[in-house]
Amino acid sequence: MSLEIARIHINSLYFPDQSKPALKNINLVINEGDFIAITGSPASGKSVLLHCITGAVPKYYDSKLNGTITIRGLSERTSISDNSGIIGYMMQEPQSQIVYEDVYDDVAFGPGNLCLEKNEIDSRVHKCLKLVGIDYLIHNNVKELSGGQAQRVVLAGVLALGSGFLLLDQPTAELDPAGRKDIYGALGELCHDKKLTICMIMDKSHEVLRYATRILEMDNGTIINELSPKEYLEKLKSNKQPPRIKKRMKSGELHGETIAELKGVTYRYKNGNIGCENIDFSIKNGEFVAIVGTNGSGKTTLAKIVDGLILPTEGELRLFGTTICKKSKIKIRNDIGFLFQNPDNQIFNDTLKNEIAFSLRIKGVTEDEISTKTDDALKKVGLIEYKDAHPQKLSRGQRQLLAIGCILASDCSLIVADEPTSGLDEFQSSLVMDHLFDLNQNGKTILFISHDLSIVRHYAERIVVMHNHCIILDMPSSSLNDYLLELKEIGLDFEDILE
Amino acid sequence: MSLMPEYDKNNTLVEFIDPRTKALWMITVIFLSFFSDNILEMIVIFLLIPISSVLLKQKLSNYKNVVPILAIIASQLIVLQILFCRQGEISYSWWIINIYDQALPLAAVGIVRASTIVLACMQFLSLTSPIDMQLLLMKFKIPYKYATLAALGLRFMPVIEDEFGVILESQRARGIKIESVWDKIRSLPSVSLPLLYRSMRWSRDTALSMELRGFGKYPNHTFMKSLNLNLWDILSSVIMTFSILIVIIL
Numbered sequence: 245m246s247l248e249i250a251r252i253h254i255n256s257l258y259f260p261d262q263s264k265p266a267l268k269n270i271n272l273v274i275n276e277g278d279f280i281a282i283t284g285s286p287a288s289g290k291s292v293l294l295h296c297i298t299g300a301v302p303k304y305y306d307s308k309l310n311g312t313i314t315i316r317g318l319s320e321r322t323s324i325s326d327n328s329g330i331i332g333y334m335m336q337e338p339q340s341q342i343v344y345e346d347v348y349d350d351v352a353f354g355p356g357n358l359c360l361e362k363n364e365i366d367s368r369v370h371k372c373l374k375l376v377g378i379d380y381l382i383h384n385n386v387k388e389l390s391g392g393q394a395q396r397v398v399l400a401g402v403l404a405l406g407s408g409f410l411l412l413d414q415p416t417a418e419l420d421p422a423g424r425k426d427i428y429g430a431l432g433e434l435c436h437d438k439k440l441t442i443c444m445i446m447d448k449s450h451e452v453l454r455y456a457t458r459i460l461e462m463d464n465g466t467i468i469n470e471l472s473p474k475e476y477l478e479k480l481k482s483n484k485q486p487p488r489i490k491k492r493m494k495s496g497e498l499h500g501e502t503i504a505e506l507k508g509v510t511y512r513y514k515n516g517n518i519g520c521e522n523i524d525f526s527i528k529n530g531e532f533v534a535i536v537g538t539n540g541s542g543k544t545t546l547a548k549i550v551d552g553l554i555l556p557t558e559g560e561l562r563l564f565g566t567t568i569c570k571k572s573k574i575k576i577r578n579d580i581g582f583l584f585q586n587p588d589n590q591i592f593n594d595t596l597k598n599e600i601a602f603s604l605r606i607k608g609v610t611e612d613e614i615s616t617k618t619d620d621a622l623k624k625v626g627l628i629e630y631k632d633a634h635p636q637k638l639s640r641g642q643r644q645l646l647a648i649g650c651i652l653a654s655d656c657s658l659i660v661a662d663e664p665t666s667g668l669d670e671f672q673s674s675l676v677m678d679h680l681f682d683l684n685q686n687g688k689t690i691l692f693i694s695h696d697l698s699i700v701r702h703y704a705e706r707i708v709v710m711h712n713h714c715i716i717l718d719m720p721s722s723s724l725n726d727y728l729l730e731l732k733e734i735g736l737d738f739e740d741i742l743e
Numbered sequence: 744m745s746l747m748p749e750y751d752k753n754n755t756l757v758e759f760i761d762p763r764t765k766a767l768w769m770i771t772v773i774f775l776s777f778f779s780d781n782i783l784e785m786i787v788i789f790l791l792i793p794i795s796s797v798l799l800k801q802k803l804s805n806y807k808n809v810v811p812i813l814a815i816i817a818s819q820l821i822v823l824q825i826l827f828c829r830q831g832e833i834s835y836s837w838w839i840i841n842i843y844d845q846a847l848p849l850a851a852v853g854i855v856r857a858s859t860i861v862l863a864c865m866q867f868l869s870l871t872s873p874i875d876m877q878l879l880l881m882k883f884k885i886p887y888k889y890a891t892l893a894a895l896g897l898r899f900m901p902v903i904e905d906e907f908g909v910i911l912e913s914q915r916a917r918g919i920k921i922e923s924v925w926d927k928i929r930s931l932p933s934v935s936l937p938l939l940y941r942s943m944r945w946s947r948d949t950a951l952s953m954e955l956r957g958f959g960k961y962p963n964h965t966f967m968k969s970l971n972l973n974l975w976d977i978l979s980s981v982i983m984t985f986s987i988l989i990v991i992i993l
């Protein structure tokens with residue numbers, strides 16, 4: 245019989261000023277060697293559950309917990325740091341969890357706090373960095389790392405604590421497909437060989453299903469289903485809709501004039517690094533185009549150029565028939581919407597309705613129209629019931645939907661989205677992508693970057709592949725099967741586990 | 744735009760010097776600039792900072808972003824001295840305003856002194872890594888927990904600056920005009936509030952992450968690095984201490 249690691253019994257958990265409990269009726273036993281993946285709709289309580297296990301709720305988040313959480317037989321702990329060495333926790337945003345500037349120092353921070361011997365710390369740092377595949381970055385400055393690399397540093401730091409129980413909140417959200425495969429492979433191996441216990445919130449990658457032992461589905465603050473990976477896969481397959489793009493292509497819709505054109509475009513950053521090089525690319529009105537590529541291949545730079553946010557250092561950029569320079573880029577701003585990876589960079593108003601209204605005021609929409617358009621946009625993204633709530637009280641997925649709401653209301657003809665589903669789970673990702681798809685159906689042009697190849701396959705009608713800052717492939721998604729091998733060679737494996 | 748020059752860990756010369764020596768250098772330069780009233784002497788003391796930076800293979804362009812701030816301080820000092828200085832003879836008089844001939848030399852002294860203090864502090868921060876700063880503070884008997892906070896401040900200052908840049912870009916992409924100074928003032932809430940929310944979220948996540956990594960579990964911490972004064976550090980510290988003593992005695 246397996247050793248019991250944690251027993252979670254929660255009758256209810258209330259946050260102040262909220263009538264509905266954030267968590268309710270949860271009875272969960274986690275045994276040694278379990279690999280549990282949690283999935284569910286936005287604000288279903290997944291992250292709150294992990295926070296409860298760590299003790300951050302109620303210490304960091306004011307709340308009233310009715311229930312007991314027992315970790316390794318102990319239900320009472322005086323401080324959260326008592327859990328170090330027992331629980332390792334990794335949150336979504338890597339940069340906020342990195343304490344020191346140097347990769348080595350940061351990974352050594354946890355074992356250093358446990359006052360281990362220097363030799364032991366050194367050996368743990370080397371071992372953990374190797375395990376997450378970034379031992380070659382051991383003496384790098386964390387500022388030089390990509391999002392995916394930073395995520396691996398945090399994971400190495402958590403593993404270096406030597407705790408047998410890991411809680412991970414979407415640990416591969418910022419990684420490219422090859423990176424995800426490596427990380428899940430390593431975690432699965434640890435779980436199997438070293439009896440490590442893992443409880444993680446699933447991102448939209450299905451890769452974790454190869455290693456998970458149990459899948460928990462959450463909704464409305466409670467666990468509604470406990471499935472084996474096989475059962476969950478069956479369920480996913482039966483729920484899987486046919487690729488939406490195919491439906492559209494059948495309708496025989498033709499695309500209009502070219503709205504963005506890049507000729508021989510190169511962008512160099514001030515420090516001399518190349519963002520993208522010698523790009524020839526155009527996008528026609530009504531297209532739904534995906535840009536894919538590994539971390540650091542130049543996708544975001546290209547998207548920012550198409551949006552007019554940065555101007556090429558070489559070559560020509562034409563948007564809506566106008567050659568873009570410093571002066572003209574302000575004029576085209578109203579026609580283009582940019583959806584950033586992180587909605588928190590934009591949101592600042594005190595209610596959802598004011599946030600959307602602000603987007604409309606910038607564009608000179610009259611006050612009479614603002615009210616109608618705001619309600620309309622909030623209804624479309626399913627947030628109308630929260631229209632007077634503070635955006636910071638929403639979950640990350642809901643805040644991303646709010647950012648989409650702002651774009652919906654703004655009525656831009658070209659929408660550029662930089663990894664719009666990053667940090668979201670499968671359900672939330674579908675919601676976001678379906679909204680973009682609907683916008684496209686209504687004549688808007690969509691250009692999106694994604695690491696999620698199943699999403700690209702499902703929605704995009706044209707796929708642009710970037711590698712080493714250049715476009716190496718530009719093809720209709722119907723030709724994707726002809727290039728699977730070449731794409732796999734550069735770390736883009738389109739073979740979805742669901743297929 | 745980064746206000747603070749970044750610490751370059753690949754600079755072996757900088758790594759070689761003990762942070763206590765770097766701190767003493769900063770103190771010496773500031774001290775000398777306070778003890779001198781001669782503008783030429785003060786300029787020489789000021790020049791010690793860029794010269795030492797060049798010798799330590801630091802880029803002088805690192806300091807360029809602080810020039811507008813120093814220009815604002817300089818203009819304030821000139822105006823204050825013109826209005827309120829009462830030393831020397833009256834060289835110009837208009838209505839109730841009397842300008843004395845010592846106003847501008849005194850303003851110049853103030854400007855050079857202020858510039859020396861700012862640049863010396865910036866140089867010290869750019870020569871000291873967060874972990875070195877922590878170890879330095881602990882050498883001065885600051886408890887480990889509080890010394891870690893100083894290291895965190897150094898680590899997160901450039902991160903918050905970068906974050907500010909991303910927020911500016913996001914709001915521009917949204918259509919907010921942030922070009923002229925007036926635009927920037929008008930758009931202050933749309934830029935500062937997301938930064939505030941982000942910073943609050945970050946500080947909570949950082950605190951939680953640190954606690955779960957054992958921060959505060961024990962009063963001590965095993966550091967992989969320790970501070971050791973080498974012969975060069977000892978020699979230069981002696982010279983700097985002597986120069987301070989000589990200035991005090993004379």
